[in-house]
Amino acid sequence: MTDVLGRIVVVGAGHAGGSAAAFLRQYGWTGPITVIGEEPIAPYHRPPLSKAWLKGETDADSLALRPVSFYMQNKIALRLSVGVTRLDARARTVSLATGEVLSYDHLIVATGARARKLPVPGADLNGVLELRTAADADALKGALGRGKRLAVIGGGYVGLEAAASARALGAEAVIVEREPRVLARVACETLSKFLQDYHSAKGVLFELNATVERFIGEAGRVIGVKLAGGHTLLCDVALVGVGAIANQELAQGAGCACENGVVVDASARSTVERIHAIGDCTWRPLPMYALMGRLESVPNALEQAKQAASDLTGRPLPPAETPWFWSDQYDVKLQIAGLPFHSVRQIVRGNPAAARFAVFHLDAENRVQAVEAINAAPEFMAGRQLVGNRKPVALIKLSDMSVSMKEVAA
């Protein structure tokens, strides 16, 4: 018999932490649940922050994961605007910045990730922003508008999405990227090239192979970005989107083993008894690839929230999910399933020039490791299935648009 009466404390009120509390109640946990968050608002969707929210197309109600009434009805205590200073696995306590100490029977660490800082002079000027939270997004939104100039440092998803939103708001945007192409760490060359061309056609400028020497300020506010050995880009606001770092220090302090994130198993258990960890902050098994890795995505947060809630309530673990990601830029829908580990060849299906195509990454046995789909939902959905079931595909069919994805995946 699983004991479902104990006190659970969830540290972190993001998508992972908020969802874990909800799944625990859904799965029958009856003991007290407390969710502690540093931000002033209840758990919300982060993906729209660089898209619909930035463009003013959605409101706070729609951003919220669940209405506040949900937490009251389900007896989930939300402690917002509160930092956590220390976790003590021996005493089983969580110390809050307010000086309070909460006791737990089970702890769920859902501390997320934080934006990597750019270690250059001027990075602390007003107007040099990052984009992780609703407050960050509001600051960026306030600085954008017709005729404003946005300098984005980092050609990753956050940067590209913010640039697309800036253009939609009538602002100018330039993206500074250290590598020779955008999305260099997370997407294949075909996709990088397609997206860069698409952004260029929408008026976004690119500075590739370029690093920032410093931000230039005037009266404490950024007015430009000086490139190393190069020119200065004038701007009204700068966004730094150069990756994120796992918030693992609290768990580490409690004795949890950490790599690039808090080490967990397939049940989201950390290496310390009675401590689970979920979401962006974890270094987790990727069973389809027999590897460990860190994923920053909503599906990952939800999968691990379900794992932890299942483990704690004695339910069988949910089946392993294929990692997946999405991004919307202008009218382009990008959907990615899987990760291109062990891939030996790429097959392009469809036509990049027509803005509808998918890149399949295959291993030596012609099994799909990953698919990157642009405006190609059937390729994404079938590819996601194929990554999961590990069935080899016929290359000749895969590259032939006249053969349906249903048939390719059959």
Add this chain to the structure above:
Amino acid sequence: MAKITFIEYSGATHEVDAKIGLSVMEAAVKNNVPGVDADCGGTCSCATCHVYVAEPWLDRAGMPSALEASMLEFAENIQSNSRLSCQIVVSDALDGLIVRLPQSQH
């Protein structure tokens, strides 16, 4: 407001008052109806807000877009009355709508 009834796979029924203009998915989430996961928050990217629209309402709910149709084609437990609830906008014409939730969102 339009009245919408959600019937979980288990048979549990939830009757909610939905604001005109919201999506059926949002009406479910705001009223704490379990089984409409909506992982992607309503961008037609994930197919976790799949519902079966009861026959009398099928036409009034409109036709799925090409994107929605291809997402549905590969979703689990698909039927001829399958829709993604994030793509159905609540209107006066849908007052009384009944939707059932599939086993995969159980």
